[in-house]
Amino acid sequence: MSGVDEESGPGIQEVRLAVTMVGGVSLAIWMGGVAREISHVVQASRKSSGIDPAQEGDQAEAIRACYGELLDLLRINVSVDVLTGTSAGGINAACLGVAEGFQSTLGDLRDVWLETGSFSKLLRDPDEDRPSSVLQGDEVMLKGLDKALNGIATGSRGGINKDITVILTSTMVDGETTRFTDALGSRVRDTEHRLLFRFDGDFWKPGQSQTPLALAARSTASFPGAFELSRMPIADEAQQDNLHPDSSPYADAVSSHWLTDGGVLLNKPLAPALRAIFERAAGDDVRRLMLYVAPTGEVEVEQLKVDKTKPPLLGAMLNRVVGAITSQTISAELEDLERHNEAVVRTRGTRVSLARMGTNLGRTPLVDDGLMADYRRRRVQTDAAALVREATRRLAQTEQDRPTIWATGTDTLLIDRAAEKLMSKIPK
Numbered sequence: 001m002s003g004v005d006e007e008s009g010p011g012i013q014e015v016r017l018a019v020t021m022v023g024g025v026s027l028a029i030w031m032g033g034v035a036r037e038i039s040h041v042v043q044a045s046r047k048s049s050g051i052d053p054a055q056e057g058d059q060a061e062a063i064r065a066c067y068g069e070l071l072d073l074l075r076i077n078v079s080v081d082v083l084t085g086t087s088a089g090g091i092n093a094a095c096l097g098v099a100e101g102f103q104s105t106l107g108d109l110r111d112v113w114l115e116t117g118s119f120s121k122l123l124r125d126p127d128e129d130r131p132s133s134v135l136q137g138d139e140v141m142l143k144g145l146d147k148a149l150n151g152i153a154t155g156s157r158g159g160i161n162k163d164i165t166v167i168l169t170s171t172m173v174d175g176e177t178t179r180f181t182d183a184l185g186s187r188v189r190d191t192e193h194r195l196l197f198r199f200d201g202d203f204w205k206p207g208q209s210q211t212p213l214a215l216a217a218r219s220t221a222s223f224p225g226a227f228e229l230s231r232m233p234i235a236d237e238a239q240q241d242n243l244h245p246d247s248s249p250y251a252d253a254v255s256s257h258w259l260t261d262g263g264v265l266l267n268k269p270l271a272p273a274l275r276a277i278f279e280r281a282a283g284d285d286v287r288r289l290m291l292y293v294a295p296t297g298e299v300e301v302e303q304l305k306v307d308k309t310k311p312p313l314l315g316a317m318l319n320r321v322v323g324a325i326t327s328q329t330i331s332a333e334l335e336d337l338e339r340h341n342e343a344v345v346r347t348r349g350t351r352v353s354l355a356r357m358g359t360n361l362g363r364t365p366l367v368d369d370g371l372m373a374d375y376r377r378r379r380v381q382t383d384a385a386a387l388v389r390e391a392t393r394r395l396a397q398t399e400q401d402r403p404t405i406w407a408t409g410t411d412t413l414l415i416d417r418a419a420e421k422l423m424s425k426i427p428k
Helices: 025-045 058-074 088-101 109-116 137-154 211-220 270-278 314-326 331-360 369-396 410-425
Strands: 013-021 076-085 165-181 187-199 230-232 257-260 286-293
Touching: 013 025, 013 088, 013 270, 025 058, 025 076, 025 088, 025 109, 025 286, 058 076, 076 088, 076 270, 088 109, 088 137, 088 165, 088 211, 109 137, 137 211, 137 230, 165 211, 165 270, 165 369, 187 211, 211 230, 270 286, 270 331, 369 410
Parallel strands: 013 076, 013 286, 076 165
Antiparallel strands: 165 187, 165 257, 230 257
16 A cells, blocks of 8 residues: 555554344335445455355445455454344344354345345235235245345355344233342332344354244344234244244243234334443454444424414324334433443543553552452452343243242342352452
């Protein structure tokens, strides 16, 4: 590259992308185009994608070459490690996740959508007796997604990338009982209908069937009324078949459920993406970018004009109430993200100050054995609490068989015991 001394010039910066794709049937192919461009950028960053140009054509190869020149100019490497999606966005996130997990190509994703999403194929036979929906979810969509995702995986030529997390949302029709214990030991019962599918780590391995991910993608896009409910087996062999495998390794559910569209309760899965990002560690300087894939130019909601002396008519009032319920805002997540970014800036300043203070202390260490032991105890207590929460969530589903588990103070005792076990496993 002209004008840059490779030895004395700036180092290569790592840029990690997290991608959230919202629901929206009409946006399916548009979001597929966004996923394809992201795939081109990441492949260009890898320099050697191992992809035969014949798979996508000379145009795709030329696009990757342009991205490669831009990345060289900016001196950055780009990767994708977190993908979340709902409904049509969930299907695109699943396709991109498989492509990156197996370092493959999305191929002609547009044709996949035109094939699998074709109404002429999805529509049920009008003569069908007592149809469960207008469109064929399992017979057409699930089979099409299974074929497409497994086709992307088998196109791998660049090895396996286990540093990929794909999270898809869905909605349990019947829900599961949950319990929360406050600081005073009081228990609050609730019913959770939101469901998250998570695919990462060992899911990306040679020969791994993509059918569980295809079922998750079909489940997140089960638009009520249009598609029949999606069947999700959890450790129940009687309900499993070739297209409905056991989902217990991937779903945060205790028992089998019928599922509907993830957009019913979580159409903008930004919060799960942020949690997945915060779980990740970085050994070097990393710039993290969050890509929120949503349509631009949305029309602002018009203020309801009413006579201040009279309430609005029933129809107008109900329309606005339903709109308020179904409108899912991400303002809270964006505020959390802004606070996190501000905290990161403050933390960087604190580290610089500590580093300067450390140079003035000479050989005196900044962290002694007491501080390190206290740090270990705090971290272990946090991990123990998380383990107990998950265990009690599962036990809540069979509460009638374990009535004594809910005695006052039980959680504190369990957390202390779990912390003792975890602490004993930490090397001195």
